Amino acid sequence: GAGVSQSPSNKVTEKGKDVELRCDPISGHTALYWYRQSLGQGLEFLIYFQGNSAPDKSGLPSDRFSAERTGGSVSTLTIQRTQQEDSAVYLCASSSSGLAGPIYNEQFFGPGTRLTVL
Amino acid sequence: TQLLEQSPQFLSIQEGENLTVYCNSSSVFSSLQWYRQEPGEGPVLLVTVVTGGEVKKLKRLTFQFGDARKDSSLHITAAQPGDTGLYLCAGLDNYGQNFVFGPGTRLSVLP
Numbered sequence: 001g002a003g004v005s006q007s008p009s010n011k012v013t014e015k016g017k018d019v020e021l022r023c024d025p026i027s028g029h030t031a032l033y034w035y036r037q038s039l040g041q042g043l044e045f046l047i048y049f050q051g052n053s054a055p056d057k058s059g060l061p062s063d064r065f066s067a068e069r070t071g072g073s074v075s076t077l078t079i080q081r082t083q084q085e086d087s088a089v090y091l092c093a094s095s096s097s098g099l100a101g102p103i104y105n106e107q108f109f110g111p112g113t114r115l116t117v118l
Numbered sequence: 119t120q121l122l123e124q125s126p127q128f129l130s131i132q133e134g135e136n137l138t139v140y141c142n143s144s145s146v147f148s149s150l151q152w153y154r155q156e157p158g159e160g161p162v163l164l165v166t167v168v169t170g171g172e173v174k175k176l177k178r179l180t181f182q183f184g185d186a187r188k189d190s191s192l193h194i195t196a197a198q199p200g201d202t203g204l205y206l207c208a209g210l211d212n213y214g215q216n217f218v219f220g221p222g223t224r225l226s227v228l229p
Binding site: 004033035041042043044045048056091093105106107108109110111112 | 151161208221
């Protein structure tokens with residue numbers, strides 16, 4: 001497809017379980033972002049990948065959160081030992097530039113994965 | 119840490135009314151973007167403003183970037199039910215890498 005896709009669209013899990021969320025960015029986009037959006041709230045930055053550079057992990061809320069981006073394309077966000085406060089919509093975005101890129105840097109967002117931790 | 123505040127948090131108006139929502143910070147941003155998000159979807163970019171004092175118009179929407187590049191406003195003329203959604207502002211930090219999002223203004227336009 002032409003847009004950013006995310007899977008699954010919904011995930012219900014039990015407290016303490018691990019979950020993996022997947023993001024397929026737009027082909028050719030070098031930058032990839034993960035955000036978390038709690039109900040009715042704005043976006044909380046989690047992690048940023050730019051090409052082959054080391055990711056910016058400054059937004060990850062705890063060491064239970066990690067993310068990988070394989071081959072500069074698909075990304076997986078993993079949450080270990082999930083807690084109820086992890087319940088949120090996890091949004092992925094990609095853009096065609098990042099480091100020192102133009103300031104008209106448009107992010108294209110996927111529809112998100114709604115995570116519910118029981 | 120660069121932070122953005124948005125006001126009002128919620129706004130409910132009748133079709134045909136005008137409205138303005140605000141995005142404010144104590145920090146300077148290299149650019150600022152406005153997004154609209156509808157339920158169950160990701161945010162969609164409306165506009166990017168770059169120059170202090172810049173004004174951009176998109177049909178019934180007028181965006182302004184403050185002279186000091188710390189604040190922005192979005193004015194909607196003759197609001198329509200299709201304008202309903204969450205309006206988010208996002209500032210690009212001075213390294214040009216990370217976006218800081220405000221908490222959003224949730225707009226409801228009633229027919």
